[in-house]
Amino acid sequence: MDLRQLKYFLVIAEEGQITSAAKRLNMAQPPLSQQMKMLESELGVQLLERGSRSVRLTEAGQVLRDRAEQVFELLNTTRRELKDFHAGIRGTLSIGTVASLGVALLPAYIREFREQYPQVTFQLWEGDTHRITELLKSGVVEIGIVRSAHDEEIFHSISLPAESLAAAVHRKFGDIITDSRYLSLADLKARPLSIHRRMESLILQCCIQAGFEPEIVCKGDDVRSLLAWADHGVGIALIPRSAVDLVPTAHLHFYELVNPRIELPQTVIWRKQGYVSAQARGFLQKITDIVSGSP
Structure with missing residues (x-):
């Protein structure tokens, strides 16, 4: 299994058809189908249920899709981290949040942060606390906003009101x-x-x-x-x-x-180990200032 095959698989999952996926990838349908059969053979599971006009992900396929999305997001994050050395506070910041906080609490922090750093854009991932902590551990997101308890040996935290x-x-x-x-x-x-x-x-x-x-x-x-x-x-x-x-x-x-x-507790968390991007450091500082009442 390599990144090329994972990319092919994700495009098929998004298109729901091998024909349209092949067209999007600028390749013929038979080689694409062969790549998927090779991938299934290597993994020992069926990833696609093939119909006459469309394909549907099996349960194993759904698992691989989630993991593949995380792999490519992690690659993008790594590219952004390396660019940070020269770019300063700009680029994309990935944040994971429980749904209600993502709608009600986070926008106010984002607004104040972007007034100071308008070149930063965002990737937002939503889910329960367990999903957010898993995304943090895998490096898909840099900052999480959760309600439940977290592992203090793994994460730094800022307590919100x-x-x-x-x-x-x-x-x-x-x-x-x-x-x-x-x-x-x-x-x-x-x-x-x-x-x-x-x-x-x-x-x-x-x-x-x-x-x-x-x-x-x-x-x-x-x-x-x-x-x-x-x-x-x-x-x-x-x-x-x-x-x-x-x-x-x-x-x-x-x-x-x-x-x-x-x-209900509200907490911002991030990994103790690993690289923290310039935009993440700036965002955490902004939250600290807001919570402490600093200008």
Whole structure:
């Protein structure tokens, strides 16, 4: 398996057809098909399910596609790192973030950073904390923004101000809708709740502290899905305060939860080992300045 074969494979995966992939690669179809058969033979797995007009990735093919994308991103990162020695703070910065922070928190940091360094562009990768840490370890991204705990032996970190948990309440639950900005956690007793899977332990602990065991109707990995369910009246979604504007809606009322107030950690992390690009160093310094209140 070499980079040329991986490139061929990725183009086929993107095109969904060997014919159109061959055209895009400026080569004939038979040699391209032969290269894929050689790759499958070498790896000992089937990568493509071939139809009369299209191809579809097998489960093994999907794994190889993900790895191949990371390989080429790592190559691009390496090229950028080498150019950094002479180029200064410019180029592309790859950042991994959990979805809600990528929408609500990150843009403000990006705006302030680009006012000082307008020649920097960005690659954004989203996922849960586990995916972000894996992308950091593999070198696909340089900076991660996560909510959950991280390995302090592997990563440096900057703690951001904690964020409160909010409730997205459909108007069908009219008996608890008020003009207040706040809602007591106890008001959610015997109500169907939708929660982020990684927040389950914290939410359970706080609900017990408030005197009840929560009725959880859904656990998910993306707050946008939880909000979509809540928008259809399927449970009350418990989400980070920054996520309230992720899904346009006229059906939901949003409240910050109190008694007790539930706070979610937010942390910027990066590898202790390995090269840190000029743009990453500049971005980390900007975040440090913002958090400390420095001009």
